[in-house]
Amino acid sequence: MFDFSIVTHWIHNLLTSLMPDDLAVFIECLAIGICILLTYAIIAIIMIFMERKVCAAFQCRLGPMRVGPWGTIQVFADVFKMLIKEIIAIRHADKFLYNLAPYLVILASIMAFSCLPFNKGMAVLDFNVGIFFLMAASSIGIVGILLAGWSSNNKYSLIGAMRSGAQMISYELSVGLSLLTMIVFTDTMQFSEIVERQADGWFIFKGHIPAFIAFVIYLIAGNAEVNRGPFDLPEAESELTAGYHTEYSGMHFGLFYVAEFVNLFIIAGVAATIFLGGWMPLHIPGLEGFNTVMDYIPGFIWFFGKAFFVVWILMWFKWTFPRLRIDQILTLEWKYLVPIGLCNLLLMVIIVVFKLHF
Amino acid sequence: MILQTIVFIVLALFICICSVLAVSTSRILRAATYLLFVLFGTAGIYFQLDYSFLGAVQLLIYAGGITVLYVFSILLTSSQGDKAEPLKSGKMIAGLISTLAGLGMCLFVMLKHKFLPSHFELGELNVRTIGYALMGMEKYQYVLPFEVISILLLACIVGGIMIARKR
Helix, strand or coil: CCCCHHHHHHHHHHHHHHCCHHHHHHHHHHHHHHHHHHHHHHHHHHHHHHHHHHHHHHCCCCCCCCCCHHHCCHHHHHHHHHHHCCCCCCCCCCHHHHHHHHHHHHHHHHHHHCCCCCECCECCCCCCCHHHHHHHHHCHHHHHHHHHHHHCCCHHHHHHHHHHHHHHHHHHHHHHHHHHHHHHHHCCCCHHHHHHCCCCCCHHHHCHHHHHHHHHHHHHHHHHHCCCHHHCHHHCHHHHCCHHHCCCCHHHHHHHHHHHHHHHHHHHHHHHHHCCCCCCCCCCCCCHHHHHHHHCCCHHHHHHHHHHHHHHHHHHHHHHCCCCCHHHHHHHHHHHHHHHHHHHHHHHHHHHHCCCCC | CHHHHHHHHHHHHHHHHHHHHHHHCCCHHHHHHHHHHHHHHHHHHHHHCCCHHHHHHHHHHHHHHHHHHHHHHHHHHCCCCCCCCCCCHHHHHHHHHHHHHHHHHHHHHHHHCCCCCCCCCCCCCCHHHHHHHHHCCCCCCCHHHHHHHHHHHHHHHHHHHHHHCCC
């Protein structure tokens, strides 16, 4: 198993031998920041391309085909178009809040993104309250969406923002409950530690019934949390034009768009880390030969493979089910998912106490 | 340690400027946003002290919870373009005096108080320790306040439903 911390330690030692400690740490922070932003942008581009192709496949189309081989350069062309578009200023709107809102959304998204462990020793933020921090960071995005809706000075935006706020606050509860179920099982909140404990089998197999229920609840609630799929009410085109980002243009709209796609990836990445083992290869206790063969596949390939698999499932949801009404969404959450989640938590506690897991 | 000092000064300046802006702006939603920034800065100081649990709590409860509540209620009650009336000079002076008195009292207590030598350990505090401190029944463990607060919150929820439901 390749350990990425060898590389980071080497860089750290090299820098500290050349210059004072503080300067070295400062330069490392800058470099890590640039790396996060680059990875963020690359993943956003991959996700947008994947969305188009998957959507096309579910609708029996080919998707983008003209620009570059199989349309691979299409997304780059779109990004370039977005960058050179004018950012329109709205009259009679609060300019400061209007310009601030997309950055709050992207800030929340980047903070949550930097918690994901990509490989052994390759995690930017690895607090011992990792999952809790991730929940906290992603909850800031709601403020950005509410501010965007209010400061656009537009009824459609305001209604979209209110719907979005109500929906995200409600579904955060289910996300939290299903993650809490898994924390009861793992008894740690640190991402690197969680991945290490799945060396003898992923949690979805070790935790059997409650883990599987938690996984399904997490996928549904996570999909609603990023305002996608059958839960894309905040930007329901047919009733609200585009919801909270109706008035945004150019790169400000682009930031909302990118944040939505990367949030989807974050949801998938967390699901992959907590339920499917993150960068940990598929290990079956007892089959030593099989395990060593699996160890030869690098960790980040496992991580991205699992994460994109979950992304694909969520896209399948989106392009299969029709959109729900707002009262149906809230009923689903408060009358079905939360009670099931609470019972599931109790079931997991029973299983952990009586050691009924594998 | 220079880096730590610089980070602290930047955070402190950020908090001070945003808190002054939060009380001096005339638009209520801007005030809520500046308050959000103040809370971010405080969370930043907790993270700098390596107390990531408290930092995450600060982000989740204050930034993600209470500010969202404020913004929601502002969205429901006020409309675009509402502005607070400009302060009368009498109120302004009274506010300034009480602010200065508060500052003076805090400074007096902080400079006069003899602090115990700090037992600062490098590294993060173990979550298990925090959990036992919150839910334990021994000395310096806080299960009773925890339960009392949860009863208070339950009462608030029941009261809220009583006020809001249709009769």
